[in-house]
Amino acid sequence: MDERRQEAARWYALCATGALDNGAIYRTELHGAGLVVWRADDGRVNVWEDRCPHRGVRLSLGHHRGDTLQCQYHGWRFASGEGACRAVPAHPQASAPPIHVTTWPAIERYGFVWTCQRADGAATAAFPPVDALAAAQSQGCVPLRTTTIDADLASVKHALSAYVLPHADAAECAAFECESGTLTVESLDGAACSAIFVLQPAQAGKTRVHGVVPGEFDVAQRLALQRAHQARLNAMRDALEAAADLQAASLAKAPEPSHAAGAPSSPVAVTMPLVRMDAARSTTSAAISASGDEGGPFTVHLARSGGSVDVPAHTSLLDALRAHGIEVPTSCEQGVCGTCLTPVLDGEPLHRDVWLDARERAAGDCMLVCVSRSRTPTLTLDL
Ligand code: FES
Structure with missing residues (x-):
């Protein structure tokens, strides 16, 4: 088994069992993936992917409903245990669609909730006594x-x-x-x-x-x-x-990598473009946030389609894009579901959604165009 698989096959503690008291819904991460941890009324603890299989909204934003967890976007309910969809409020008479939340094994030991993730679908490793x-x-x-x-x-x-x-x-x-x-x-x-x-x-x-x-x-x-x-x-x-x-500071000061033919590649050469992108962002950011008008007009450059779109102060970025014939897939149009996630190639987004987490916001390399705007006078999007 390679190292990555070995890591996934281990059991990891996610939180103290007390974090789930009184119907609390706990969000955490393991190996970069968001997880939602909750305890059903019958005492069973669930560790699930923090994503509604319907529209991708974080289930940790949802509601505890006894033996189900309810997505806060369309109200779909998913059952404790197997994570199957139990009810769709918009279609109360119809049977629930055959979809599941991605679930992971959950065990309570020594005052913690533990999980083990096997990407290959093989049987879960037995929990080793500690x-x-x-x-x-x-x-x-x-x-x-x-x-x-x-x-x-x-x-x-x-x-x-x-x-x-x-x-x-x-x-x-x-x-x-x-x-x-x-x-x-x-x-x-x-x-x-x-x-x-x-x-x-x-x-x-x-x-x-x-x-x-x-x-x-x-x-x-x-x-x-x-x-x-x-x-x-x-x-x-x-x-x-x-x-x-x-x-990070010493990497930022490192000389620009040589692209001359035959120049050896190195870890520094790999990381330099990222450092330059950050530096470019902070420079533009400093120049622009001086305007202090975070909700003001800005211009979006479209890297793939070519051309630019001006976004006036009281027009959403999504509307401005649509007015120029640029279609972005959307669903909630309220910054909740993540459907309109768009890569940002330059500039600094002004995030106004509830979907991205703190790390993703800080990275600034993607945004939800239905609600978010720009802190800088220009943004370059991968559209
Ligand atoms: S469409 Fe749902 S977050 Fe933008």
Whole structure:
């Protein structure tokens, strides 16, 4: 099995089971894919692709309806368990269409919800016992707040190997890797001091760190431990993210790659065009946001069709495109379903939808043209 398949075949913790209390619908990511996690009224936990199979809207924006999850766009309901469509409100007399949400195995263990994704459709790997977590659960433990770090799983793992426990010196600690992305950090001098971290590879380049501290503590001790660990995790996160910023800055300063015949390709050569695109965006952005008129008129250049479209202040980009005979597939036309997603080649979109997540907005390389506009005087779209 190649490394990617091995990764997919592992079980990963997605959230603490308490995150699903009172009908909460929890959105998270695994290996860059959005997931919705929810518990039906009969107690069953579901891990599904965060996408309605009807129009692509995020199901995590929907409503908990007992044993179904209801998409907030057209109200289609999907059943706990197999994820089959159960009802379509617009056609109450008709039988539900034979479509399913993409579902993943879900298991509750050691206070977390876990899932395992096998892209090849093979049988799910058995959940391996994680002795450290089992022991922690039997003797009691203090949950730590989940921390999201802008760094990949390998970097976070490496940083945790030098984690310093509260009340212990660095030299006395060691990290041991267990199953399913779990690391225990222990004091080596025999003191009753350890922590267990469970790592979740979330969006590309982001890792979520869940953790528990084994042992029974009174309220004051619990609070002190949680505060101390949070301070250490925050410091680790800041250091990792600062290192990543430094690396990005040094890439930005690297000389332009040579395109001369026979010039060797290198990782720097591959990343440079991206860096230049970001730099171009920020330059135009600075020039334009000076106007401060974010809802004002702008011009769209059409990279594939050629030509340009002026978008007046009170006209939507979609309407302006249609007036020039440019058809974009749409459905909701309210920034909810994602159907009109369009790649942005230059300029900075002004996002006004509820479909893109924070990372996608920050990347600025796509937009929903039904509701979004431009922060810059011009946008170049792949249309
Ligand atoms: S987001 Fe639904 S059509 Fe634009």
